[in-house]
Amino acid sequence: MRSLRLAVAVLLTAISLALLASCQPRPDAGSTPALSHADSLKLQQESVATSEAAMRGGRAFLSHCAMCHGTGGNGDGDAAQGIRKEGVTVARLNDAELMDRLTRKQIVEVITKGGGHTNRSNIMPAWGEKVDAQTISDIADFVVLLRTANPAVPRATLAAYLQSPAGVPADGREMFVHHCVACHGDAGKGDGPYGLRLIQEHNVHPRDLTDTAYIGGRSDKDLFAVITLGGGHFRKAVYMPAWTVTLTPAQVKNLVAYVREISHTPSKP
Numbered sequence: 001m002r003s004l005r006l007a008v009a010v011l012l013t014a015i016s017l018a019l020l021a022s023c024q025p026r027p028d029a030g031s032t033p034a035l036s037h038a039d040s041l042k043l044q045q046e047s048v049a050t051s052e053a054a055m056r057g058g059r060a061f062l063s064h065c066a067m068c069h070g071t072g073g074n075g076d077g078d079a080a081q082g083i084r085k086e087g088v089t090v091a092r093l094n095d096a097e098l099m100d101r102l103t104r105k106q107i108v109e110v111i112t113k114g115g116g117h118t119n120r121s122n123i124m125p126a127w128g129e130k131v132d133a134q135t136i137s138d139i140a141d142f143v144v145l146l147r148t149a150n151p152a153v154p155r156a157t158l159a160a161y162l163q164s165p166a167g168v169p170a171d172g173r174e175m176f177v178h179h180c181v182a183c184h185g186d187a188g189k190g191d192g193p194y195g196l197r198l199i200q201e202h203n204v205h206p207r208d209l210t211d212t213a214y215i216g217g218r219s220d221k222d223l224f225a226v227i228t229l230g231g232g233h234f235r236k237a238v239y240m241p242a243w244t245v246t247l248t249p250a251q252v253k254n255l256v257a258y259v260r261e262i263s264h265t266p267s268k269p
């Protein structure tokens with residue numbers, strides 16, 4: 001239980017830092033009108049209230065949801081593997097692509113009514129009669145934050161990205177064959193021999209790197225950072241290794257260029 005508490009504390013800290021970072025003025029935000037003092041005070045108060053609710057929601061999430069959805073919402077809780085054997089995949093609540101499709105209201109609805117009453121698997125339980133409406137609302141606040149949790153990329157990684165030359169796809173292919181196909185498969189579809197084992201045994205799917213919509217939503221910097229730092233750094237599956245020791249920044253950039261090629265997506269700074 002202590003380690004669970006710790007996991008939630010770490011997660012919430014990371015989320016607050018990410019939120020804080022996203023509140024910093026952006027250099028390209030020139031056209032956005034400045035907030036009045038009263039507005040910004042109101043926003044601050046709202047965000048404090050939301051984060052207190054999310055804090056309570058995070059604790060409730062640990063006791064009610066983490067056994068299936070995982071402490072970070074990665075769909076890898078202790079029960080996920082058994083559920084997988086029944087042919088049902090526990091949803092990854094930190095997956096931006098999935099969660100973009102759900103409004104907060106829909107999240108509340110799924111939690112309250114369960115999967116069976118919302119066109120999903122009935123393995124997702126209904127909580128409406130087990131926990132009160134306030135707790136469900138708190139949990140929903142926490143679930144919404146899981147999606148925006150975006151841990152910082154260390155300065156050193158950014159510097160390495162900026163300092164290395166543009167990637168060459170053909171050179172990336174060479175690295176890919178050596179280091180990535182075991183999980184991601186020869187064509188990058190996420191179906192390599194070790195990848196299939198990860199799916200079977202751990203309910204973890206190596207990403208389909210040819211998925212144009214998903215990869216298209218990632219910047220070159222995002223791809224560089226996740227290959228360099230590994231899935232664990234971004235609270236994705238830890239089975240996606242960190243390559244910082246094995247590969248040079250230039251080699252990682254080649255890989256990014258190769259991933260762009262097989263996903264048919266343009267380079268995106």
Ligand code: HEC
Pocket residue numbers: 061064065066067068069079083088089090091093098102107110111115119120121122123124125127139143
């Ligand atoms: C017994 C395992 C289990 C528990 C406990 C559980 N879930 Fe789920 N949940 C699932 C499964 C399995 C799905 C996927 C259902 C489907 O896609 O058919 C799911 C789906 C969801 C979805 C919908 C995602 C989508 O695909 O639209 C949300 C939101 C969700 N769960 C939130 C929660 C929250 C919050 C809790 C705790 C209050 C919780 N779940 C507890 C198994 C569980």
Ligand code: HEC
Pocket residue numbers: 175176179180181182183184194195198204205206207209218222223226227231235236237238239240241243255259
């Ligand atoms: C041991 C298995 C394994 C190996 C080897 C591996 N990956 Fe992965 N990779 C994964 C898994 C699992 C995921 C999914 C992580 C998640 O979404 O939680 C992933 C995800 C990714 C993603 C998507 C990250 C995102 O932002 O969602 C990229 C890009 C990627 N891998 C590139 C590579 C490259 C390039 C290599 C070789 C240098 C490689 N991987 C080697 C398992 C592996």
